[in-house]
Amino acid sequence: MALYYDLPVFNDTYRLTLKIFELTKNFSREYKFTLGQDMKRDCLMLVRSIYRANKNKERTVYLEQFLDEFEVLKLEIRLCKDLHLITIKQQAQLVLAMDRIGKQITGWRNASR
Numbered sequence: 001m002a003l004y005y006d007l008p009v010f011n012d013t014y015r016l017t018l019k020i021f022e023l024t025k026n027f028s029r030e031y032k033f034t035l036g037q038d039m040k041r042d043c044l045m046l047v048r049s050i051y052r053a054n055k056n057k058e059r060t061v062y063l064e065q066f067l068d069e070f071e072v073l074k075l076e077i078r079l080c081k082d083l084h085l086i087t088i089k090q091q092a093q094l095v096l097a098m099d100r101i102g103k104q105i106t107g108w109r110n111a112s113r
Helices: 007-025 029-055 059-082 088-112
Strands: none
Touching: 007 029, 007 088, 029 059, 059 088
16 A cells, blocks of 8 residues: 555645645635635645545545545635636636546546445
8 A cells, every 4th residue: 555645646636735725825805714714624625535545445435525525626616716716727727637636536436446
């Protein structure tokens, strides 16, 4: 079993988390402590799910949890774009990163079944 921090999906998710932290610090006060905090918390939940999935034999539960939280984060990013908190270019960068992560997690889940 590989260490969780050596997994490509962990590294990609960690980079996504850093990007979300960077973007949310520029949110207006109105959104920084609501939507911004939720996005940061959701990213940390994603990282935590990867750790737990790598650690447990019953990883499908944690990978499904990851995918649920992942969909919420996608919605939050779309909301940020619609509220003009991030640019289209920033949204595109996040979507590309999330697409790569989603494929890895889905592959891992399918291999674990």
